[in-house]
Amino acid sequence: MKRYGKVTALAGVDLVVPQGTVLSLLGPNGAGKTTTVRILTTLLEPDEGSATVAGVDVLREPRQVRRRIGLSGQYAAVDEHLTGFENLDMVGRLYHLGRRRSRERARELLELFRLTEAGDRPAKTYSGGMRRRLDLAGALVAEPPVLFLDEPTTGLDPRSRMDMWDLLSQMVRGGTTLLLTTQYLEEAERLADDIAVIDHGRVIARGTADQLKDQVGGERIEVVVTEDAGVEAARAALQAIAVGEVVVERHSRRLVAPVSGGAACLVEALRRLDSAGVGILDAGLRRPTMDDVFLSLTGRPAEEDVEGGQGSPGAVPGGPPAQRRIDLDQDASTGMRR
Amino acid sequence: MNAVLGALADGSVVAKRNLIHIKRVPDLLIGTLISPIMFILLFAYVFGSAIPAPDGVNYREWLVPGIFAQTVIFGGTITGMGLATDMQKGIIDRFRSLPMAQPAVLIGRTSSDVVTNILTIAIMAATGLAVGWRIRTSIPEAVLGFALLLLFAYAVSWAMAYIGLLVRTPEAFQSLTFLTVFPVTFIANTFVPIDNFPTVLKVVADWNPVSSLVLATRELFGNVGPAGLVRAPEAWSLQHPVAYTLIWVALILLVFVPVASRQYKRATSR
C-alpha cells in the first residue's frame, strides 16, 4: 500500500510472477502501475506490505535487488548529451561490469537495437522510438534475470510500436522474467503470459488475455445497414457465422455479432451480406479494448483519474486491510510460495 | 573502506558524464565564464572610476578576489541545476535503480563542479592580470587562497544539491538561486567596502561568510593595503577570516551532505 497524502495510490496489489514468465499490468492512467513498478525496483518504499524480487526482499536488501533487475521507466531516462554508446557504457560501469565488458556490451546492445549507426551521435538527435530503444537497451546492460518495463510503447507512433513489440517478444523468448505495464490490451495480449488488470491501486482481474476477453465478450463484427428492410436479412447472414446471439439495434440499423476468427470472419460476413443483397453503410471488426475490459469489470469506462478517484466505485477508502505481498521470482524453487 | 572506494569509483563515472556535458553543451560554462569577465571589466572601469581606492589599494586589484568568490559560488550551483534537470528527465530514477553506491551521483556532481571551478578561476585570473590584479604574496599563500575558494564552493555545491533535488525542476531551481545567491554575494565586501553600509546591512555583511571568504583571499593574495592604512575590522569574523570561513565550510558540509544524501534516497521524479 502506498499513499501520497490523501491519495491512496496502491491499495491491494498481490502478485506472484513465476520465473521466466511475463506479467502485464494493465490499467488506465493513474491506476497505480508506475507506483507498483517503483516499489518493486526499490525507488519507492511502500507504506505497508512487502515484496520480493528474485527471492530478495525489496525493503531489506535494496542493493541486492538492484543487482538483479533492469528498469526502463515510463519516460525514457536517456542522457541527451551523451551518445548512445556513452549512455550504455556508463550504465555498464555503474553495474560494475568493468571497463572492457561495459564497452563490449554497449556495442552489442546498439547492434541488437539497430542503433549502431546512431551510436556515436548525442541522444538528443534521436527520434522518440530510438530513445525508447536506447532506454530499453539500458535496462538490459547487465542481462538481469528480472526486467521491469513501464509503458514501453506509450507515445510511440504505430510503426515504432510494432518494432518495439518485435524486440520485446524476442527478448521474452530468451527466458527473462518480465513485468510490463501498459494501457493497451493488445500489447498485453501480444507479449504477456498473464495479465493483471489494475484500477485505483487494486488488482481487479487476473488471467490470460483469452480469459479476460471471454469475460468481456471477445471480438465482434459490427454492421450498419442502409435500409430497415435489410436488417432481418443481415441478422440471418451474421447469425450463421456468429459464436453467440446477434444483437440488433433497430433504430440505428446496427447489428453486433460476437465472432472468433478475426479478419477472416469479417471477409466471410461481408461475402454473406453481399450475396443476401443487403446494403451496407458501415462494417467493421471490433476487438475488445481496455475500455471494454474496464466497462465489463467495473461498470464504468476507464477514465483518467487525477485525484485518485475519491467517490467513484473503485475508490479505496474503507477497503480491506492491505497487507499485500508481491513476489517476482526468477528462481521457481524458492519463489512460488503458493 | 571498500564502500568508500566503490563510491569514489562510481562517483568518477558520474563525474565523467558531467564533464562530457560541459564539452557538448558549453553554454553553461561559457555563461559562468562570460559573466565574471564582464563583471571584472564593468566594475573595474565603471565603478572603479567612482570608488576611491579602498584600504589604499587600487580598486581593480581589490575587486578581483571578490569576483573570484562570487563566480565560484555560482559555479557551485551547477550541481543543483544538473540534479534538478536529472530529476525532471527521470535520469535519477535510472541511477537509483542501479547497484551503484548511493552517494555516487552526488559525489560525482559536486566534484565535477570543482573541475569547472578550477577552469573558471584560471580564466578569471588571466582576465584579472590583464586589468592590473597581481598576487603580491608567496606561492603557498596564493595556493591557500585558491584552495579556500574551491573548498567554499565545494560546500556550496552540496547545499545546492539538496535544493536541486528538492525543487525538481531547473526553472524553479534557477529562480530560487537567483533570489538567494545574488543578494548573499552582494551584501558583502565583494564589490564595495562595507564600512559605509547602513548599520543592519553592515552587521549582515560583517558576518556573511562571503565577506570572510573574500577578505581571506584578498589577504592571501596580498590585495590589501599596507598595515597602517587598513582599518582593523571590528567583527571577529573579519579579524579571523580564514578560520571563520573554514567554520562555515564545515557547518555547510555537516548539514548538507547528510540531508542531500537523504533527499537523494527518497527522490523520485514527478
Ligand SMILES: Nc1ncnc2c1ncn2[C@@H]1O[C@H](COP(=O)(O)OP(=O)(O)O)[C@@H](O)[C@H]1O
Ligand atoms: N509523487 C506523487 N505525488 C502524489 N500523487 C502521486 C504521485 N505519484 C503518483 N501519484 C498518484 O498515485 C496514483 C497512481 O499513480 P501511478 O502509479 O503513476 O499510475 P499509473 O502509472 O498507472 O498511471 C495516481 O492517482 C497519481 O495521481
Ligand SMILES: [Mg+2]
Ligand atoms: Mg505510469
